[in-house]
Amino acid sequence: MALMTRSRMTRPARPRPRATRFAALLFAGALAVSLAACAKSQRGEDEGAADAGGSGGTLTFGAAGAPHLFDPFYASDGETFRVSRQIFEGLVGFAPGSSTLQPELATRWSSSADGRTWTFTLRPGVKFQDGTDFNADAVCANFTRWFTQTGVGQNPALSYYWIENFGGFADHAKPSLFDSCATAGASTAIVTLTRATGKFPSLLALPSFSMQSPAAMARYEANNVAAQGESFSYPPYAQEHPTGTGPFVFAGYDQASGTITLRRFDGYWGAKAKLDRLIFRIIPDEKARLQALQAGDIDGYDLPNPGDWPILRGGGFNLLVRDPFDVMYVGITQKNNPALRDLRVRQALAYAIDRATLVSAALPEGSQVAREFYPDTVDGWARDVQQYSYDPQRARDLLRQAGASNLTVNFSWPTEVSRPYLPNPQRIFGAIKEDLELAGVTVNPVSKPWNGGYLDDVDNARADLFLLGWTGDYNSPDNFIGTFFGTLQNRFWLEAAPWGAALVDELHAADAEPDKQTRTRMYQQINRELMGEYLPAVPISHSPSAIVVNKRVKGLVQSPLTAEKFAPVSLSG
Amino acid sequence: MLRYTVRRCGHLLVVVAALSVLLFAWLRSLPGGPVSALLGDRATTQSRAQLTAALGLDQPIPVQYLRFLGRAATGDFGVSTGVAPGASALSILLQRLPATVELAVLAILLAVAVGIPLGYLAARRRGGWLDGTAVIASLVGVAVPVFFLAFLLKFVFAVHLGWLPTSGRQSAGIDATRVTGFFVLDGLLTREWDAAGDAVAHLVLPALALSTIPGAVIFRITRAAVLDVLDEDYVRTAHAKGLTAAVIRRRHVLRNALLPVVTTIGLQTGALLSGAVLTERVFAYQGVGQALALGFERRDYAVLQVLIIAAAMCYVLVNLVVDLSYALIDPRLSA
Numbered sequence: 001m002a003l004m005t006r007s008r009m010t011r012p013a014r015p016r017p018r019a020t021r022f023a024a025l026l027f028a029g030a031l032a033v034s035l036a037a038c039a040k041s042q043r044g045e046d047e048g049a050a051d052a053g054g055s056g057g058t059l060t061f062g063a064a065g066a067p068h069l070f071d072p073f074y075a076s077d078g079e080t081f082r083v084s085r086q087i088f089e090g091l092v093g094f095a096p097g098s099s100t101l102q103p104e105l106a107t108r109w110s111s112s113a114d115g116r117t118w119t120f121t122l123r124p125g126v127k128f129q130d131g132t133d134f135n136a137d138a139v140c141a142n143f144t145r146w147f148t149q150t151g152v153g154q155n156p157a158l159s160y161y162w163i164e165n166f167g168g169f170a171d172h173a174k175p176s177l178f179d180s181c182a183t184a185g186a187s188t189a190i191v192t193l194t195r196a197t198g199k200f201p202s203l204l205a206l207p208s209f210s211m212q213s214p215a216a217m218a219r220y221e222a223n224n225v226a227a228q229g230e231s232f233s234y235p236p237y238a239q240e241h242p243t244g245t246g247p248f249v250f251a252g253y254d255q256a257s258g259t260i261t262l263r264r265f266d267g268y269w270g271a272k273a274k275l276d277r278l279i280f281r282i283i284p285d286e287k288a289r290l291q292a293l294q295a296g297d298i299d300g301y302d303l304p305n306p307g308d309w310p311i312l313r314g315g316g317f318n319l320l321v322r323d324p325f326d327v328m329y330v331g332i333t334q335k336n337n338p339a340l341r342d343l344r345v346r347q348a349l350a351y352a353i354d355r356a357t358l359v360s361a362a363l364p365e366g367s368q369v370a371r372e373f374y375p376d377t378v379d380g381w382a383r384d385v386q387q388y389s390y391d392p393q394r395a396r397d398l399l400r401q402a403g404a405s406n407l408t409v410n411f412s413w414p415t416e417v418s419r420p421y422l423p424n425p426q427r428i429f430g431a432i433k434e435d436l437e438l439a440g441v442t443v444n445p446v447s448k449p450w451n452g453g454y455l456d457d458v459d460n461a462r463a464d465l466f467l468l469g470w471t472g473d474y475n476s477p478d479n480f481i482g483t484f485f486g487t488l489q490n491r492f493w494l495e496a497a498p499w500g501a502a503l504v505d506e507l508h509a510a511d512a513e514p515d516k517q518t519r520t521r522m523y524q525q526i527n528r529e530l531m532g533e534y535l536p537a538v539p540i541s542h543s544p545s546a547i548v549v550n551k552r553v554k555g556l557v558q559s560p561l562t563a564e565k566f567a568p569v570s571l572s573g
Numbered sequence: 574m575l576r577y578t579v580r581r582c583g584h585l586l587v588v589v590a591a592l593s594v595l596l597f598a599w600l601r602s603l604p605g606g607p608v609s610a611l612l613g614d615r616a617t618t619q620s621r622a623q624l625t626a627a628l629g630l631d632q633p634i635p636v637q638y639l640r641f642l643g644r645a646a647t648g649d650f651g652v653s654t655g656v657a658p659g660a661s662a663l664s665i666l667l668q669r670l671p672a673t674v675e676l677a678v679l680a681i682l683l684a685v686a687v688g689i690p691l692g693y694l695a696a697r698r699r700g701g702w703l704d705g706t707a708v709i710a711s712l713v714g715v716a717v718p719v720f721f722l723a724f725l726l727k728f729v730f731a732v733h734l735g736w737l738p739t740s741g742r743q744s745a746g747i748d749a750t751r752v753t754g755f756f757v758l759d760g761l762l763t764r765e766w767d768a769a770g771d772a773v774a775h776l777v778l779p780a781l782a783l784s785t786i787p788g789a790v791i792f793r794i795t796r797a798a799v800l801d802v803l804d805e806d807y808v809r810t811a812h813a814k815g816l817t818a819a820v821i822r823r824r825h826v827l828r829n830a831l832l833p834v835v836t837t838i839g840l841q842t843g844a845l846l847s848g849a850v851l852t853e854r855v856f857a858y859q860g861v862g863q864a865l866a867l868g869f870e871r872r873d874y875a876v877l878q879v880l881i882i883a884a885a886m887c888y889v890l891v892n893l894v895v896d897l898s899y900a901l902i903d904p905r906l907s908a
Binding site: 451469 | 603604605606607608609610611612613614615616617618619620621623624627628629630640641644649650651652653654656657658659660661665668669671672727728731732735738739740741742743744745746749751754756854855856857859863867870871872874875
């Protein structure tokens with residue numbers, strides 16, 4: 001202040017001298033000119049690249065979030081997989097619109113009698129997007145990369161699907177399903193497992209097990225993931241240079257505008273993509289995605305809210321409803337509330353819930369009441385499991401017989417979330433709570449945000465009852481009930497159940513059975529036991545999700561596994 | 574003046590240090606966290622424990638804070654887990670700040686361009702139809718929630734009429750060259766006029782929505798200040814001295830009335846961030862506000878820490894600039 005005072009004393013307040021203003025203007029002008037010179041538009045080259053090779057146009061698809069990264073091996077989120085499915089391919093894939101396995105980069109495969117050795121015959125003439133050959137060496141390089149992860153590369157937040165499906169790594173800290181990979185010429189890869197499993201080779205259709213260019217991975221340090229602070233940092237490969245064999249090639253991720261751009265790969269081995277460019281535009285708010293579609297800013301988006309389905313249909317959009325491939329259940333934790341360890345009490349809860357009314361009133365059209373823990377399209381589904389039709393009187397009787405007429409439960413439900421299997425948690429919780437109270441159960445509601453405590457409570461077995469579900473990754477019973485009940489210390493706390501260890505053993509035995517028919521019978525038996533003798537949770541529903549596009553978009557086939565591919569898609573008009 | 578500025582900058586450092594401690598502790602006291610966000614509904618008890626340990630979240634909070642300080646000293650403010658996974662929190666701030674600055678500047682310019690002239694005219698024609706209409710409009714402007722107005726504007730002008738884009742900062746098909754991160758400026762600098770125009774089109778609706786509350790407040794303060802000044806003795810004296818109306822308006826009325834208005838503009842500029850959280854969310858505009866909302870939803874500690882501290886710094890800096898500008902407007906204050 002003193003300085004300012006002195007200044008004022010020597011120079012009275014008056015407008016800034018013209019010379020100063022002129023100098024300032026001159027400086028600003030010079031800065032702008034020099035910036036403009038540095039910032040010469042680079043668009044010419046880009047446009048040339050965009051137009052090269054066709055005129056299939058650009059499709060803009062609304063994405064709900066940013067992909068975690070572009071290396072699918074380290075990912076388990078849907079937004080990463082949606083992009084990955086267009087860039088990469090696996091040895092096997094899913095037939096369009098179904099969960100049936102079909103050849104992709106392997107034209108055929110066979111296994112030894114013990115189910116441990118698998119021979120894949122590879123498609124000839126396939127090249128990665130960096131121009132290198134896809135061959136048996138590349139297949140083994142990928143398997144070796146997955147198996148030899150070290151450090152944070154072994155963390156379930158990164159290599160989730162490897163851990164879930166193959167178990168351990170090359171350090172043998174935990175047993176691994178994978179044993180070795182060998183080549184027999186350029187077009188034959190032989191994968192040896194440590195034991196038979198019913199989920200192989202189906203699991204290879206997961207985007208995480210896509211074939212990636214060994215040369216690009218080495219050049220851009222694909223394995224160089226590291227823990228940094230409270231998260232992970234990813235290498236250049238995963239952020240800027242994902243390289244596969246698929247019909248689209250990664251062109252860039254503009255974080256400032258929230259767009260991921262893919263271009264057609266003209267060296268693709270199969271039918272080339274019809275689109276020139278495929279752009280994923282990140283619009284986190286579901287309502288904003290709907291309005292962007294209505295205004296023509298995007299051509300489609302995934303998982304529209306079922307409440308908006310009539311609006312979308314009425315607006316002339318093409319709503320593609322998927323076949324249900326999920327399950328929503330009321331989980332029962334046997335850790336904290338001793339009454340819930342009694343089968344009669346768990347059965348009472350099942351009889352108390354009016355699932356048919358719930359499905360028709362609170363879930364999207366096409367939803368079905370769940371008879372067991374996975375849909376009937378998955379192997380091992382049994383027709384003759386015990387059913388629990390709505391019967392509140394029977395529920396009350398069972399509670400009385402179990403000495404639990406005054407049963408009180410803490411029932412957790414999530415806020416700030418909508419999942420395909422759980423589109424409206426509040427409404428679903430409200431309906432179930434009402435049903436339980438009619439049967440004489442006292443319900444203490446516990447609501448928390450999905451990421452703000454709900455999942456913590458559920459995963460740490462703090463809730464008595466909870467709402468949760470699962471969307472299948474591929475057609476395997478193990479992907480559903482093996483994931484739910486394959487360990488003792490889980491959400492259901494099977495450790496407290498006298499049959500918990502037996503169930504875990506039965507699941508492992510069924511998965512390890514090489515003969516498909518025997519395996520199917522074993523899973524059917526497990527399903528009978530799960531519904532009749534164990535009932536660790538109450539399956540509620542299988543509900544479909546949808547994907548919506550405008551009328552210009554032709555050729556998109558909805559997949560029950562949300563595994564839509566955009567290569568056959570074209571734009572009309 | 575220099576000493577005063579240095580002292581205020583010292584205050585800024587104290588504010589940042591105190592805020593970082595409180596913020597760090599508060600975020601970690603919230604239920605949930607990045608583990609849930611990273612693993613989602615596929616987590617198991619074991620995988621949660623493994624990830625918690627790998628990220629150091631099982632350590633006592635003071636230990637975590639010291640580690641954070643150690644990393645921050647080397648320029649590492651952490652990596653995003655939810656907003657843009659894998660990207661450094663600082664890069665997210667630097668990438669999104671131009672977006673919010675672009676939006677806030679346009680919003681405050683709109684608010685000033687409408688609020689000050691209208692406030693002045695309303696005061697000079699007190700009780701007239703213009704005054705009455707403007708006062709009612711300003712009441713509506715203050716009362717209508719930003720998110721509601723944003724939805725309304727979007728529905729009418731973007732969805733229904735299709736005049737303007739519904740969301741984002743740039744249309745998906747435009748391959749614009751990035752220079753500064755300010756899309757409008759970038760379009761002008763690279764002479765990509767369509768990109769500049771497209772960026773302006775994306776700014777119009779969010780800026781309009783965001784400018785209503787500051788515009789209404791600036792109008793009301795201007796009107797009240799001008800009314801006060803018009804009654805002052807020195808204005809009457811100026812009239813008596815025979816000064817022209819234009820000179821009286823410029824030298825005596827506006828100059829004196831502007832003091833509280835400038836304070837208000839400073840406060841409103843700082844408060845724009847809270848409006849930006851809602852507006853950017855509605856328009857899927859990739860700015861700091863949207864990142865804050867997503868950060869809370871996904872418990873992205875690193876991003877929240879950087880953005881909130883940066884927002885606090887901006888707030889303090891804007892108010893410092895306002896304080897310093899007093900001296901330029903009213904030389905008596907610097908005496």
